[in-house]
Amino acid sequence: MGENVIRLTEELVQPVLEDMNLELVDVEFKKEGKNWFLRVFVDKEDGVDIEECGYVSEQLSEKLDDVDPIEFPYFLEVASPGAERPLKNKQALQKHVGRRVHVKLYEPIDGDKEYEGDLKSFDNDVAEIEFRIKTKTKTVEIPYDKIAKARLAVSFN
Incomplete structure (x- = not known):
């Protein structure tokens, strides 16, 4: 229903x-x-x-x-969906390239099921997210079909 x-x-x-x-x-x-x-x-x-x-x-x-x-x-x-609006589809991800995002995955990539960072690109159904761990900047590529939930993230930098 x-x-x-x-x-x-x-x-x-x-x-x-x-x-x-x-x-x-x-x-x-x-x-x-x-x-x-x-x-x-x-x-x-x-x-x-x-x-x-x-x-x-x-x-x-x-x-x-x-x-x-x-x-x-x-x-x-x-x-209004607020500052941390959900990104419910591919078009929403494409529209928000360059913004900070938080994604939860159905299964781990490189040992993690959650990533927060800058959405650098969304091409060929793959989201590229740049994130920091302590002083290192890393990049992860996440296939769209592995994304359980995605939303914009507020940055306090």
Whole structure:
């Protein structure tokens, strides 16, 4: 059911986002405590403001009410993904070459399942990440199919 709700939400919100020149970053549908939350994360080059999120929420809420895919009470939230936004697909990785990223892998590469560093390139479905260990700079090449999760990372340098 959760995947169907996510897929339908993506379909319903896309026309609204296209009209506003916004990008769909992620959709989550999950239970926290006693409550269910449907969260839609949107963004654009210079960030989104609360009015834009409010407008998307109103438009999406109307569409969800018409289709009524969720048979129980839930909270709809539309927000910015924040500084550590998820990178959910190849296009997102390509778009963020040159930025600091954090990736978790399905299986270890060179003995590690997590890497954080600068995304130097994303070519032929391989992410090249430059990272530091103490005073040494190293590079790792990670095939896209080995990436379980990727997100932008905040750097405090």
